[in-house]
Amino acid sequence: MLHLRLITPAEQTDDVVRLIGGTIGTAHLCVLPGAARDPAGDVVLCDVAREAGDDLISGLQRLGLHTTGSIAVENVDLSLSQRADKAEKEAPGESADAVLWERLTDTTHEESTLSVTYLAFLTLATMIAACGVVLDNAILIVGAMAVGPEFGPLAGISTAAVQRRPRLAARSVVALLVGFAVAMALTVGFSLFMDAVGLFTEEKLDGDRPQTGFVYAPDWFSFVVAVLAGVAGTLSLTSAKSGALVGVAISVTTVPAAANAAVALSYGDTVQTWGSSQQLLLNLLAITLAGTLTLLTQKALWARQHDRLHKRRPA
Numbered sequence: 001m002l003h004l005r006l007i008t009p010a011e012q013t014d015d016v017v018r019l020i021g022g023t024i025g026t027a028h029l030c031v032l033p034g035a036a037r038d039p040a041g042d043v044v045l046c047d048v049a050r051e052a053g054d055d056l057i058s059g060l061q062r063l064g065l066h067t068t069g070s071i072a073v074e075n076v077d078l079s080l081s082q083r084a085d086k087a088e089k090e091a092p093g094e095s096a097d098a099v100l101w102e103r104l105t106d107t108t109h110e111e112s113t114l115s116v117t118y119l120a121f122l123t124l125a126t127m128i129a130a131c132g133v134v135l136d137n138a139i140l141i142v143g144a145m146a147v148g149p150e151f152g153p154l155a156g157i158s159t160a161a162v163q164r165r166p167r168l169a170a171r172s173v174v175a176l177l178v179g180f181a182v183a184m185a186l187t188v189g190f191s192l193f194m195d196a197v198g199l200f201t202e203e204k205l206d207g208d209r210p211q212t213g214f215v216y217a218p219d220w221f222s223f224v225v226a227v228l229a230g231v232a233g234t235l236s237l238t239s240a241k242s243g244a245l246v247g248v249a250i251s252v253t254t255v256p257a258a259a260n261a262a263v264a265l266s267y268g269d270t271v272q273t274w275g276s277s278q279q280l281l282l283n284l285l286a287i288t289l290a291g292t293l294t295l296l297t298q299k300a301l302w303a304r305q306h307d308r309l310h311k312r313r314p315a
Contacts, residue, residue: 001027001079001088002053002100006044007036007070012063016044019059025052025091027083041069047076047084049091050098054302057102073103099238099298101163107237108159111152112172119182121149122255126183127190129259134200136209141256148255150176151233154284158234158291162299176284180258187262195266202267215256216264216275218282226252226283230290238298254283 008016013031020026025048032043048056053073060071076084088095125148132140156172159165194200214222229252261276 001047001076001084002050003074003076004044004046004048004056005070005072005074006046006060006065007039007041008044008065009039009041009068010034012065012068013042013044015063016060016065019063020044020046020048020056023048023052023056023059025049025087026056027081027087036069039069047079047087049088050095050100051088051091051093053098054100054102057100061102073100093302097239097298097302099302104159104238105163105165105168108152108156109168109171111149112156112168112175114171114175114178118149118152118175119179121147122179123183123186125149125255126187126259126262129256130187130191130194130263133209133212133215133256133260133263134194134204136204136207136211138211141212141215144255144259145252150179150254151287153179154230154287155234155237155291157288158230158295161292162295180280184258184262184265187259188266191263191266200263202269205263205267205269205272212256212260215253215260215279216272218275218279222253222279223282223286226286227290230287231294233287234291234294238295252283252287254280254287257283 006016010033013033017029017031020029026046028045028047030045032045034041035043057071057073060066065071125144128140128147129144131137132144153172153176156168157176160167160169160172191200195202257276257279261273261280264270264272264276
């Protein structure tokens with residue numbers, strides 16, 4: 001279930017209550033007249049099944065409530081109520097499959113912000129991966145993948161493409177390109193420092209690396225894995241199964257490829273630099289493509305649920 005906390009101008013409260021009452025899957029409607037102070041108005045509370053949440057939120061936006069008042073949405077972790085159980089049964093579809101498009105847009109917008117924290121995480125992940133490729137240490141590679149925040153901008157590009165939000169797309173592309181450029185540039189300097197103190201050597205980079213040699217050898221397996229990871233990552237963002245995102249983060253070689261390219265560049269190894277860059281670009285493209293297709297599929301499937309919801313709505 002989702003809990004909605006609404007601030008409505010007094011003249012809109014009846015329309016809002018009527019919309020909530022006419023939406024399948026709602027329960028626990030509560031109206032507090034005159035309780036809101038900033039902005040002034042009434043406070044309306046209700047619970048709604050996740051399956052019907054996007055439809056109700058869209059209806060509230062059509063009423064202009066996001067500009068004249070406020071719409072706040074939060075997950076209900078536990079609801080012991082027969083009315084809530086009935087609302088969930090009445091709403092068509094499964095809650096895990098429901099997509100809250102406004103929440104997805106808000107999440108990807110936040111995750112694709114080019115902030116100091118974002119750059120720090122991406123740079124640290126790339127440096128950790130640089131140690132991993134030089135030492136041929138798979139554990140460091142996995143750790144670097146888990147730290148990297150690059151899936152946020154990738155999801156932002158896919159969401160922007162489906163929702164037709166050019167500003168989100170531009171923001172995500174800038175975060176992705178600038179982020180990797182800064183991380184790789186700083187990792188080149190880090191690699192030169194590590195070489196100067198004798199911790200990195202060109203011999204280690206060029207030596208046999210059975211655990212990490214894949215990061216500069218792109219092939220069809222790399223593309224397939226990136227596509228699968230893109231689908232899984234997108235599903236983890238749109239559904240209630242968000243815990244799967246960590247698993248996605250450690251399944252693709254974006255950060256390790258960037259790290260290998262940076263270390264190879266510091267030694268003037270054009271072969272590995274080019275191969276790693278190809279691996280990076282291939283994975284970024286595959287994840288974005290997979291994410292976009294997944295969202296388009298979800299949008300088409302949920303449109304059918306939307307029609308079912310309206311057919312069951314009381315007249």
